[in-house]
Amino acid sequence: MERIALFIDGANVYAAARRLGWNFDHRKILEHFSATGRLYNAFYYAAVPAHPDDKQKRFADALTYMGYTVRTRPLRENTDEHGDTSRRANLDIEIVTDLLTTTDQYDTAILLTGDGDFERPVEVLRARGKRVIVASIPEMTSTELRNAADAYVDFKDIREQVERPGYRLPREQRAEVTPNGRTEHRPFYLDAALEGSGER
Template sequence: MRVCLFLDGANFFYMQRDCLRWWTDPKKILDFVRTKGELVDAFYYMGVDAPPEARQEAYLKALPTMGYTLVTKTLKNILLSDGTRKQKANLDVEIVLDMFNTIDHYDMAVLISGDGDFERPLQLLRARGKRFFVMSTNGVVAEEIISCPHN
């Protein structure tokens, strides 16, 4: 079975910080995904500061050496209604584009994200004969993902 990993970096970060309260080695994620079959691609999607701070830059440099294809977008400052600012770099569109642009290269997509926006893309993957495996945690995973029939 050919497997492709799509890791939503922001979702992964909050999953670890807020729910698990421990940090996962991205290399071990690759090792785990390899237990599902032949890992043909691994994409890591991440919002980055402009310019990246030293710690973030070191992480960005390490990911490709581990085996990830890094897809980044500059973080944007968003003004919230209460006057506070939030940084955001939504990469959901990039994830879905890569899922379908590489669809002929894999039999199973592994998605690390609990974002409910992925319900429809997962349904479409199934309709195209692809299997999928979603990795997330309680507190981050959307109900749409939990109730989405999987293989």
């Protein structure tokens, strides 16, 4: 039986959901992509604020309960030359590390992202005899990544299998004041996957 590993770029998938206008059920994602083989592992990568709240912690716990291995990195604050502040975290290195260090455990890697930075790692995996499937939406997928993969899955084509019906996506800007008085923007794609997913 084919051994499958799933790698989910949380921020990228949530951005795709916002464009599509509907959200994903992460339990259904597991079920859908593991239906053709034996799931070795499912990794979920997400940025977290310096002081995650209870809801964000519950989301990570819910994913773990579903069977995901959750990888996080703290959001880092950057100020540009105009004084505008943004918060971001780059989890590419964690994704690539897991892709390459667990190759003995899977035959097919399913990568949920459209980020062109993964073109070269995908090529390396294929050179090692691994099958790689990329899943995203065309308007957010680099041509190079799509070309490097063995197969491509458009989220729109699997909506019926992976959607969480009736769930309204939260507002993109979620600014909250922390206990020390600082305003902090929450990684809203963490919250989006929580409600109704792992607490049933």
